[in-house]
């Protein structure tokens with residue numbers, strides 16, 4: 432195994448680091464306050480190829496390998512989990528879904544503008560009564576001539592209110608569970624499609640990332656907006672989530688690294704009992720433990736990315752990376768708050784945001800429990816009670 436990065440991977444990492452320091456970190460507070468990330472930032476990220484990172488150049492992307500892509504995601508997350516969420520939804524979910532399942536005409540029409548960063552995407556599976564149990568989704572469609580008519584609701588959709596193209600899972604009327612699910616692309620502005628509720632500032636974390644509920648009421652689409660084979664939606668959704676989860680794992684590494692860097696700096700400066708608190712062994716233990724855990728999570732993430740680059744199945748490795756990363760980020764951001772004392776709890780230092788932002792990692796794109804089920808199934812076979 433070779434742990435050295437290629438020149439190209441190092442360049443992506445260095446470019447992203449510089450971008451995050453200049454264009455993201457100074458603006459976090461303002462964006463959190465407004466509850467949004469300005470479109471101008473997307474334009475800047477598009478110029479650097481960040482918004483089409485894993486998409487081949489032939490479709491307008493940057494054609495990065497997955498290891499490079501995950502290093503980019505880690506850096507973005509070090510700056511802002513909200514920005515990282517937007518980029519993850521754009522690349523790992525929206526673009527990957529089109530790359531894998533759309534036909535050539537659809538790729539030219541929708542994937543190319545997404546990969547170039549000219550358009551924004553969202554990906555909508557979750558519903559009010561179907562989260563972990565996604566097969567319970569009830570958004571449905573019926574066919575009328577050359578059109579399909581969508582009815583239903585989606586819940587907690589990142590970028591759902593601002594995306595130009597929303598990919599929506601729906602079931603053919605009358606079907607049940609995993610059967611009869613299909614994917615449709617709904618352009619923003621389609622009559623019958625609205626985002627009746629958008630959460631931003633009221634959330635525990637990700638306060639600059641809009642999270643929307645979506646409603647479809649007799650929403651008519653041309654049949655050509657079906658992505659992939661009709662009825663293949665369940666397989667598509669699970670495959671796409673596997674692509675998304677690795678980005679969450681890299682996001683966990685990024686936010687935890689930001690917390691560790693802040694903690695390391697603070698313990699050298701803050702004095703108690705006449706010396707820097709970094710002299711105290713109990714403080715040193717938190718810093719050392721954090722460093723090991725961040726690195727372990729990064730290695731799990733890069734292993735999953737490397738397997739993907741080799742074209743090998745990485746489902747279990749992705750679930751392990753996401754599960755451990757989410758748990759690790761909660762611990763490490765908590766320790767970062769702890770070493771800051773009361774200042775960690777106040778809004779004065781960034782560690783308070785890292786702590787809040789880390790909480791989502793074990794909830795979206797499959798909770799910690801769902802990752803454990805995937806890992807256990809690999810080891811033990813399917814549970815008899817399904």
Ligand SMILES: Cc1cc2nc3c(=O)[nH]c(=O)nc-3n(C[C@H](O)[C@H](O)[C@H](O)COP(=O)(O)OP(=O)(O)OC[C@H]3O[C@@H](n4cnc5c(N)ncnc54)[C@H](O)[C@@H]3O)c2cc1C
Nearest residue numbers: 554555556557562563587588589642794795796797798800
């Ligand atoms: C900020 C944010 C952004 C999001 N963005 C998107 C998006 O862009 N697109 C999208 O489609 N969705 C998105 N989601 C939805 C997210 O993926 C779901 O919230 C998540 O899958 C969990 O579903 P749920 O909230 O319905 O919880 P539930 O499924 O109701 O789970 C509740 C609890 O029960 C546990 N549980 C459920 N089933 C089992 C089981 N079999 N065994 C053990 N424990 C179990 C869960 O682990 C959890 O602890 C987002 C959510 C948030 C909060």
